[in-house]
Amino acid sequence: MNQIAPHEPAARDAVMEAVDLTQSYEVARGLFAKSAIVKAVAGISFRLAPRSTLAVVGESGSGKSTLARMLTMIERPGAGSLRLDDVDVADADTATLRRYRGDVQMVFQNPYGSLNPRQTVGNAIEEPLLVNTKLSAAERRARALDMMARVGLRPEHHGRYPHMFSGGQRQRIAIARALVMRPKILVLDEPVSALDVSVRAQVLNLLVELQDQLGVAYVFVSHDLGVVRHMADEVLVMYLGRVVEHGPREAIFTAPKHPYTRALLSATPVADPEAKKERIVLQGELPSPFNPPGGCPFNPRCPLVMDRCRVEMPPTERKGEQLVACWAA
Amino acid sequence: MKEPLLSIRNLSVTFATSRGPFKAVDGVDLDVAEGELVAIVGESGSGKSVAMLAVMGLLPWTAKVSADRLAFGNRDLLTLSARERRKIIGHDIAMIFQEPMSSLNPCFTVGFQIREAMAAHLDLSSAERQKRAVELLDLVGIPEPERRLKAFPHQLSGGMSQRVMIAMALACSPKLIIADEPTTALDVTIQAQILDLLLRLQKESGVGLVLITHDMGVVAETSQRVCVQYAGQQIEMQGTRGLFADPHHPYTAALLDALPERASGRLLPSIPGVVPGLADRPAGCLFSPRCRFATDTCRTVPPSRASAALGLALCHYPLKDGVPQHREFAL
Amino acid sequence: MFRFFLRRVALTLPTFVALMFVTFVAVRLVPGDPIEARTGERGIAPERLAQLRHELGLDQPVWRQFLDYANGIVHGDFGVSIVTKTPVLQEFAVLFPATLELAFCALIFAVVLGIPAGVLAAVKRGSVFDHAVMTVALTGYSMPIFWWGLLLIMFMSEYLGLTPVSGRMDLINYYFEPVTGFMLIDSILSGQEGAFGAAAAHLVLPSIVLGTIPLAVIARMTRSSMLEVLGEDYVRTARAKGLSPLRVVGLHALRNALIPVVTVIGLQTGTLLAGAVLTETIFAWPGVGKWLIESIARRDYPALQGGIMLISGIVIVVNLIVDLTYVAINPRIRHGG
């Protein structure tokens, strides 16, 4: 279905390549109904170049968190392949998985829930080294202190517990923990959406600097288009488990092709009262994932809907600089 | 200027905590006139919700509210008896909350909860209440209103729940609506729907609207006037266009600069440090530890309010076109 | 709703089977041969022994015995008491109304006092009343009820002479045949003047003693549930509508706060039946609890086995009913997710 013409820079060397990743869940629907199969992610493909940032954009229910969980191998893809440095890990054995575990790390949305409250900052950062490497305690400590310095934590924070730190500071601890194994890829699941504006800027800057210093590639999952526009090289827009549009940042933001991308952009408030823009307010809400509409999943809310959209899923095709799945685009 | 609906002078709220009193709101002034849309913006811990909950009388008993003036129309909310105050609350002033899903009582139907608001304040028969409830749901854009009235809150999505909350707020045709982060818990496209709905209803009915938010984008797209809060203090207030064009308080300026959509470079101009907590409140200006213009005066002497021309900024050296002004020269 | 009902009922079946298994195994583990227990220490002729073993099915393989036992229970055969030679089920049926009457009155006592006390304590959090309720509840929860019973008898009956010391009825002045087995009802049906008062007087102390721990549990649970609910967003919404405090607390908060309390009340069935063993022993109340203790003393294992099976079965069924009630009062579950 999605025969991706690979992106020019990524085509040469991709650190990660996903082809047709799919994940379905069986969901119990309350006590009285039959359980249903929900396609959380359907046929997602992309290539991630080293030192680049791929942003995954979507609203709740779009499947972006499921995608993040698959990329970090918290759960195995239901179908499709996921290649890390040309090794398929989608259904690799445990030993292979372990070897590549250190290459993909993750930072979570909620800085209050993602740190173990009974673990000191130092132990949290050293834990990946402890369980994955044979480094001595002194070496681990040195690596942890080095990483702490890089994220702006002081050595005396090593023995402290997370509860004394603010949200932004905790997020730095989480970033240090994720980077201490020197992964090639960092999956960031809404890393700044729980933070206040002033602190958000600190963390975004830190991510930018760490990418420059360490050459790590980011998969940046977010619903905030302002942040995405600032951070991303490439953007992947998801709707109801599918990619509706995928392309370089500038193309997505200046010349969006898919009606959903356009609606999303126009719905995002801009901090400029002088900006006069035409607002596309989408009607209705996200359809139930238990009972997705036939054809294009966006058709019940689409302002450009045609008869064809209701029966046939549009293919992903190159239109301009980006890949778009829409009959009308 | 029209006679203000809501008039607040020097409002302070102090919470008794186990570690001593905590001043969550410190000297807030605000006037809201009929048909006006004022935004209160601030980061978490800025006391923006607490100030409005104090107006509504919804704070827990640990809170101590004081003000030079806290009036709705010609009625002094501070001296009103609880019974008299309840005639205003929910009738003339209504409030919409951040978490629509948990703000509706899970044990009662949507219809019951909307009709209940009318039963408390309006002299309507039950048939009239039902009829108005249907009209209200229709007004807020809920399809099949008769059927929806029989639904329980858990059967509604977040966007639908917020529409119900809005319908409930409108039930007694209030003069003022306070919306506390009404779209924060919602997705972008749903947020756009709810904001459009609120703006439309506000324009059509001429109700005064106070919008509490942390999102500068929402402020820019909706409000006429903005009040910026930091660590419980109101640090600046001016018209929305003016605020975005020429912020007078260094915090407002820094906050706007830190927005990715307004930044030009790869690195954002961020504000160092964090909002002061209970234990580490500075002696002088509360923003001084994070302010790049701070002087020794700022660190030791609490600032006073500047003129309206300088956005009532709570600052020793308010900015003008990004440049700190010495107060004595500014006016 | 029906699907849920079926599923919930199906879930209790394994518990029943396991219960049968446990009682079966437990009684086999009891030291001493059941035949010896029957014949006493006089000894027995080997042929008679073999015959008895055959009659009781003890010469069958163990699994066969279990199946026979289970089959018997399914058909209402809980064995025959060694001492009285009457079927266990029959004895139980005679004694159970006494226990039920006592447990019911105790529960009413606990609910009627516990819920209002808990609600008021939560609303007046930190007040003298709150502290008093919590102190009383803590003491009640910590009370050794057999001692509490003795104390009350000592004070109310022996010292003040207000209430009878023991039993269900003043049998010297009143006598009537049991109709329903419930003394309160039978006393009215008998038409004898003063009989109902006498029956009620006998119930007062045992009900208080048995209801003490449930009262403490319900008051504490109501208070904490209420405190939690009072902090919920929807209570703030109700207050923002300008509703009276009585309506906010008594309708919006209480309705939600009662959901866990109802569950806890249901779970008190076990506590009540366990407490009945002690209470009935102290007050010489002729119910199943006292009967169970006496069965141990008489080494009447069939009675013990059948009695435990029946009491536990009742608890399981009551818990099932509680679960279904819970569904009925909680719209979130009633209408599915």
Add this chain to the structure above:
Amino acid sequence: MADDQALALSPAVPPVEGVPAEASPLRAFWSAFSENRGAVLGLAVVVFIALLALFAPFVAPHSPIEQFRQHVQQPPVWAGGTWAFPFGTDAVGRDVLSRLIYGARISLGIGLSVMLVSVVVGIVLGLASAFLRGIVEVVVMRVMDLVVAIPSLVLAILVVAVLGPSLLNTIVAVTVVYLPRYVRLVRAAALAELSKEYVIAAQVAGVGRLRLMFVTVLPNCLAPLIVQAALGISDAILEAAALGFLGLGAQPPTPEWGAMLADSREFIRAAPWIVTLPGLAILVTVVAINLMGDGLRDALDPKLRRS
């Protein structure tokens, strides 16, 4: 890799300043615990009773089983007795005070042993069913359901009936009765923790299952478990006393509080102190432990902590 690059951050990323050093966890716990005066009082009483129990041979004026035939049913000192037997003597002339002091040994001993066994078994079964799920969870939880379905005292009676009445069997019976609470609590706490992001973060970091169970998750389940353990001691003391009262626990002449009560029932009119004092001892001990347990809950469970 750019490892050799300077670690200094650019001004755009200000370093973290001003994180206050924290008080030691013990000190923080004590300051939260001591806020609750009832809890401190409870703790003081518990410590006092524990000391009495520990040093019973040195504290008690007489042997708990020695019968002073000339002093049968002597009233306590405030009711006209002598200082030789401050709390009076029982029906066979044993010193009530000494029996109460030795009884504390038995009650606290039962409470502690029941609690220790329940906690250990509860942790193992609870964690196993939370982590292994599947058949392990089904079997463990069904068995616990069964235990819960049988009213506690009835179950204890059944166990004692099978094993015969004795002190040790009382411990076994009460442990069986209270085990489900611990298993369910540990499982529920572990499941709640398992759904939190820090556990997923540990898995992404490559933490194996055993480490996840005991190093990552278990410490976070301890707070409710400690509270339950404290309250469990008092429940066990009550249950054991009830068994003793029914004659199914410790056998005479062991000075067990419940059994002492049962022995003296018939003297309720003649010698009310023999009935009153053992019960009072149980009540005071249990109230003290429960007060302490409530204080522990307030101090350890941040959800219920007053802000």
